[in-house]
Amino acid sequence: MKKIIYIAILISGLANAQITPEFEIGAKGVFSGNLNFNSEESNAVTDFSDTQLLMGLSQKLYNNWRAQFVLGLQFPDANSNLGEVFYNNIFMKLEDQTNIFKVGRTLAQTNLNEFPTLRDDDAQQFVYALNPFSDGVNTERDQYANVLDYTHIFKQRFSVSIHGENFYDSLEPNDFRLNSMGLSLVYRVPESQRWNRNIVQQIGLSYNNYFTDRPGYSNDFDSSVKNLLFSTILNLKPDPINFVDFKFQAIQNFGWDEITELNDYFDYTRTQSTSLFGTFRYLKQKLERPHYQISVGGGYKSLDNLSTDSNQLLFIANGFYRMGQNFDIGFQYRYTENDGFTQNLFGKNEHRLQLAIVYSFSQIFNKQFGDREDLLNLEHNYIK
Amino acid sequence: MDRRDFLATGAVSTAGMLFFPGNLLAKEAKTNNKHKLVQTLPYKMDGEWKEFELYIDVHTHEPAPGYKYHTLAFNDMIPGPEIRVNAGDKVRVKFINKTDLNHTIHWHGVYVPWRMDGVPFVTQLPVMPKNEFIYEFVAEPEGTHFYHCHWGTLMHMQAGMFGSLIVENPNDPIKKKFPYEREYTLVYSSHDTNYIREEMNSMLERMKQRSYLMKEGRFNSEQWAVFDNKEQFTASLENGYQPPYVTNRRSNSDLPQANWFTVNGKSYPSTPYLFIKSGENIRIRLINAGAETHHLHLHGHDFWMVADDGVPLEHPFKRNTVPLTPGKTYDIIVEGKNRGIWTFHDHDTRKVTNNGLYPGGNLLALVYEDLPADELIISKHSGNPMYNPNAGMGDMKGMENKNMGSMNKMMFGEDKLPKIALDE
Numbered sequence: 001m002k003k004i005i006y007i008a009i010l011i012s013g014l015a016n017a018q019i020t021p022e023f024e025i026g027a028k029g030v031f032s033g034n035l036n037f038n039s040e041e042s043n044a045v046t047d048f049s050d051t052q053l054l055m056g057l058s059q060k061l062y063n064n065w066r067a068q069f070v071l072g073l074q075f076p077d078a079n080s081n082l083g084e085v086f087y088n089n090i091f092m093k094l095e096d097q098t099n100i101f102k103v104g105r106t107l108a109q110t111n112l113n114e115f116p117t118l119r120d121d122d123a124q125q126f127v128y129a130l131n132p133f134s135d136g137v138n139t140e141r142d143q144y145a146n147v148l149d150y151t152h153i154f155k156q157r158f159s160v161s162i163h164g165e166n167f168y169d170s171l172e173p174n175d176f177r178l179n180s181m182g183l184s185l186v187y188r189v190p191e192s193q194r195w196n197r198n199i200v201q202q203i204g205l206s207y208n209n210y211f212t213d214r215p216g217y218s219n220d221f222d223s224s225v226k227n228l229l230f231s232t233i234l235n236l237k238p239d240p241i242n243f244v245d246f247k248f249q250a251i252q253n254f255g256w257d258e259i260t261e262l263n264d265y266f267d268y269t270r271t272q273s274t275s276l277f278g279t280f281r282y283l284k285q286k287l288e289r290p291h292y293q294i295s296v297g298g299g300y301k302s303l304d305n306l307s308t309d310s311n312q313l314l315f316i317a318n319g320f321y322r323m324g325q326n327f328d329i330g331f332q333y334r335y336t337e338n339d340g341f342t343q344n345l346f347g348k349n350e351h352r353l354q355l356a357i358v359y360s361f362s363q364i365f366n367k368q369f370g371d372r373e374d375l376l377n378l379e380h381n382y383i384k
Numbered sequence: 385m386d387r388r389d390f391l392a393t394g395a396v397s398t399a400g401m402l403f404f405p406g407n408l409l410a411k412e413a414k415t416n417n418k419h420k421l422v423q424t425l426p427y428k429m430d431g432e433w434k435e436f437e438l439y440i441d442v443h444t445h446e447p448a449p450g451y452k453y454h455t456l457a458f459n460d461m462i463p464g465p466e467i468r469v470n471a472g473d474k475v476r477v478k479f480i481n482k483t484d485l486n487h488t489i490h491w492h493g494v495y496v497p498w499r500m501d502g503v504p505f506v507t508q509l510p511v512m513p514k515n516e517f518i519y520e521f522v523a524e525p526e527g528t529h530f531y532h533c534h535w536g537t538l539m540h541m542q543a544g545m546f547g548s549l550i551v552e553n554p555n556d557p558i559k560k561k562f563p564y565e566r567e568y569t570l571v572y573s574s575h576d577t578n579y580i581r582e583e584m585n586s587m588l589e590r591m592k593q594r595s596y597l598m599k600e601g602r603f604n605s606e607q608w609a610v611f612d613n614k615e616q617f618t619a620s621l622e623n624g625y626q627p628p629y630v631t632n633r634r635s636n637s638d639l640p641q642a643n644w645f646t647v648n649g650k651s652y653p654s655t656p657y658l659f660i661k662s663g664e665n666i667r668i669r670l671i672n673a674g675a676e677t678h679h680l681h682l683h684g685h686d687f688w689m690v691a692d693d694g695v696p697l698e699h700p701f702k703r704n705t706v707p708l709t710p711g712k713t714y715d716i717i718v719e720g721k722n723r724g725i726w727t728f729h730d731h732d733t734r735k736v737t738n739n740g741l742y743p744g745g746n747l748l749a750l751v752y753e754d755l756p757a758d759e760l761i762i763s764k765h766s767g768n769p770m771y772n773p774n775a776g777m778g779d780m781k782g783m784e785n786k787n788m789g790s791m792n793k794m795m796f797g798e799d800k801l802p803k804i805a806l807d808e
Contacts, residue, residue: 192589196596240593241602287606287625288590367578375588376454376581380442383452 019059023365026054026072030119032332032356039350047354050119051075054089054362060369061094064384068093070106080138088144097372097382102149108165109149109184110142112204112231113249116281116295118318118332118356125346126277126299126314129227129251132210133179135170136265146176156378159186167210182208190373195240202233212270214256225270227253241285247297248278260307262341272305277314292321303342310340320358328358408657408725408751408802409760420648420656422548422569425465432474433520436467439480440487440533440545442584447644447651448738453577454584456483456533456543462649463571463673464531464547471526471551477519479511484591485584486510486535489519491549492711493529493694496521502534505610510535513595526553527694528669528713530571538675539583542575542640544649546673551694558667558690561700562717567667568658570647572708572746573674574735576640583636642676645735645745652736652747653804658728661753664720672708678746679731681705684722685750691715705731718750724759725802726750743805760800 029051034044054072061067072089076082091104110129117123121139124130134141145165153159165180186204189197206229214223230250237244252274259271279297283290299314313336320330332354338346370377377383407413427434443457458464469475481487488510490502500519501507511517533545548569597603606625611617621627647655660666667690672678686702693713706714729736730746738744759765766772797803 192585196592240596288593367582370454370581370585374581374585375592376442376585380454381444383444383454 019368020366022056022058022368024054024056024058024068024363025365026052026056026362027359028052028361029359030356031358032118032354035353037351037353038348039352040347041350049075049077050121052088065094065096066369068095070104074140076138076140080140082138082140086140088140091147095372097384098153100149100151100153102147102151105144105146107143108145108147108167108180109161109163109182109206110208110229111249112184112186112206112229113202113233113247115247115249115277115279115297116293116318117279117297117316118330118354118358122332122334123277123297123299123314123316125312126275126301127249127251129206129208129229129253130269131167132212132225132266132269133167133169133171134265134269136268137170141168141170145180148178153372156373157187157189159188160184161186178211180208180210182206190378192373192375192378194235195243196238197235198238199234200232201235201245202231204231205229206231215258225253225255227251236280240288243283243285245281245283246278247281248276250277251275255305257305260305262303262306262310262345265345268303268342268345271303273301273303275299275301279316289325290322292319294319303340306341308340310342312339312342312346313337326359326361328360330356330358332356408749409753409755409757413657413751414659414753417657417659420650420654422463422466422571422648423461425459425467425547430476433476434469434473436475436477437480438464438477438489438547439482441482443544445544445649447575447646447649448654448744451644451738453581455575455577455580456485456487456540456545456584458545458547462544462646463573464545466548466550466569467531468550468552469523471524471553473523473551475519475521475523479517479519481511481513481515481517484513484595485587486512486591487540487545488517488534489531490534491519491521491529491531493525493527493713494521494549494551495524504535513591523551525694526551526556527691527696528569528671528715529694530671530673530713532673536583536587538640539580539587542573542642542674543580543584544573544575546571546573548669548671550669557696558700558715558717562665562667562688562690562719564665564667564717566659566664567669568656569669569671570656570748571649571671571673572678573646573649573672574642574676575644575646575674576642577644577739579636579638579640586636640675642674642735643737643739645674645676645678645730645737647746647748651738652744653806655746655748657748658718658750659753660718660720660750662720662723666718666720668716668718670706670708670712670714670716672710672712675710676735677710677732678708678735679705680708680728681731682718682728682750683726684724685718685726688717688719689714690717720752723752723755725752725755741807749802760802762796762799762801 032047034047036043052072052074056068056070058066058068070089070091074086074088076086089106091102091106094101111127115123115127124139128142131142145167147163147165149161149163151159151161161184163182164178166176166178167180169175184206188202194201208227210225211220212223212225217223232248234246236246253272255270255272259267262268277299279295281295283293285291296317301312303310315335318330318332320328322328334352337349425436427436438458440456440458443455443460444452445455445462446452479489488502488504499507500521504510529549531547531549533540548571594603605611606620644651682704686704688700689703690697690700728748728750735746736743762771767775769775
């Protein structure tokens with residue numbers, strides 16, 4: 001231990017005149033009053049789950065690469081079993097113009113889309129390839145994992161990712177070995193150019209393979225849960241004032257044939273299923289800033305291999321009005337319908353009304369270099 | 385290949401691009417120095433008019449080796465090319481905007497007709513993306529002037545959109561008083577390269593949206609924040625328009641903090657040299673196209689202040705330090721009276737830096753061409769007896785000649801000055 005400290009002192013001594021890194025800070029505050037009808041969940045006066053803080057430190061490396069250290073925390077649901085605070089992002093990223101390496105805890109590539117919902121997990125069961133190692137007590141264990149991820153970008157828009165994950169295993173919480181691998185292929189228009197793309201803004205395909213212990217199978221591949229995910233964002237009206245897009249995602253879970261009834265969340269994530277989810281969004285801009293946004297969406301999930309017809313349905317509608325820079329006020333209505341086994345697991349049909357105030361902020365201080373997706377770097381030669 | 389060979393090869397390959405100190409007295413030094421001086425813009429005659437062509441485009445600029453940034457430049461060079469005309473000439477400049485941003489040209493210090501003055505929404509509408517504008521004026525008064533973009537001036541000027549405009553007088557009183565053959569134009573500027581990058585990116589993004597709306601006929605005063613009168617402005621306020629001094633800024637909220645300081649677009653060690661011979665007068669035209677004051681100091685000499693803002697001074701006077709404030713031009717005459725290599729630099733040494741590292745930036749040298757090469761040798765002329773046994777410490781001679789000599793060589797390379805020092 002002494003030796004390690006000594007080395008650390010030596011290194012910090014050598015790097016005395018260091019350059020202050022770029023400091024990125026992102027914050028999202030979501031505060032809602034929830035009114036539930038026909039639900040097992042109680043109403044809430046102030047629900048601030050999904051509120052989060054994200055901090056990133058970036059510097060240029062030698063040989064023109066860049067590195068970023070990211071630390072983020074989130075306030076989970078009260079009954080999530082995660083404590084008061086969940087550290088949802090703790091990772092390092094190394095990148096150059098065409099390569100990105102990521103290691104640490106962050107969002108897994110089990111969802112390729114960001115849907116316009118009040119909270120990230122409002123349509124969780126429809127938009128994520130769910131973690132088959134989780135007992136389902138919280139949603140964070142489906143979204144976040146310890147990842148090892150390599151992405152290569154071709155011609156600024158096509159990316160291929162090979163990734164391995166350690167998803168949280170509720171039965172073996174101290175097992176940090178790789179328990180999932182996957183591959184993603186994505187065509188994505190850079191952020192700065194999305195508003196005026198005709199039709200296709202994003203299209204992606206992702207394959208995930210979870211190394212589950214399937215009784216009776218010794219081969220890793222045969223005993224695993226596999227799913228295929230298709231995702232797209234289409235610009236229906238690419239316009240700087242009246243912008244309309246359509247987001248869609250389909251997940252086919254090639255689960256275990258032998259699961260024909262749902263006794264717990266493990267069965268739910270490991271049985272065969274097909275999920276479809278889509279949203280239409282209208283964004284009104286006024287004076288070059290967001291004015292209001294309205295979106296409607298719906299999802300359908302069928303679990304065909306079960307002995308009883310078991311389907312899930314979701315309808316979601318929301319609207320947000322910008323009160324001032326970074327502050328929005330909004331409402332959301334969500335209707336969920338669970339049939340068959342899913343009703344036993346998740347309860348009956350539920351209506352939920354939410355009135356919310358949302359703060360979202362993201363700023364980079366001490367900027368020193370351009371982003372890969374800056375217009376200058378995209379259109380006028382990339383500067384290392 | 386040993387270390388010495390490696391260094392030598394490196395020096396040769398670098399010399400092709402720009403010439404560093406090492407052998408300032410070589411012919412090569414003068415040849416390479418031409419690329420660091422302003423480039424004169426050619427013209428063609430159309431009747432009585434001298435016709436020039438200037439364009440603006442996005443440009444990748446390298447003020448010193450190893451550092452590049454995106455910026456905006458006239459004719460792909462910083463500074464833009466020098467326009468050199470005679471007093472009374474009829475000048476026509478065809479200006480082409482190749483960028484996706486708006487621009488104009490202001491002729492700083494020149495008596496142009498007011499509709500040619502280049503102030504957007506006051507004397508003309510901005511020159512829109514891919515548009516042209518023809519500037520016409522008679523070149524007067526004589527002297528050292530400059531031109532610069534007057535749109536988004538805070539960003540566009542420091543980005544690099546400026547160039548010298550010299551109006552010559554065939555009966556120049558300065559030349560009569562101080563006969564000279566050679567003259568140099570030095571255009572000073574300061575740049576916050578981070579600010580430039582952020583502003584350019586956000587401006588380009590905004591302009592893409594605006595151009596789209598313009599084509600569709602849906603662009604209005606509120607979106608542009610340009611109003612015909614106060615009533616229109618106040619009506620817009622009621623409709624939700626927020627001027628940038630209230631909230632929802634569209635531009636960077638921080639003012640630029642310059643981190644690069646350039647002379648003719650270059651920072652030390654890429655800055656130009658001023659060559660002179662003993663007994664020769666040279667004229668230096670100093671232009672400050674940036675937003676910082678530069679306290680320019682010449683070592684080993686006083687110089688004659690001969691023109692202020694282009695106006696010849698009736699009674700020239702001597703100085704060795706001059707504060708070159710933003711927008712200012714001075715002409716000075718240096719008399720070749722003290723043979724050597726002399727630095728000419730900003731005495732506000734915060735500006736002798738490259739991204740905060742000293743030395744760099746606004747530092748260049750006056751070089752006597754007739755300086756004997758022998759005087760560059762450290763071991764012959766150093767005042768430090770460790771390097772030069774003849775400096776007066778006889779009792780250390782034996783050690784210096786053998787051990788210290790080789791140590792110095794290892795520490796400082798070749799036995800001659802000047803060297804490139806980048807981290808003192």
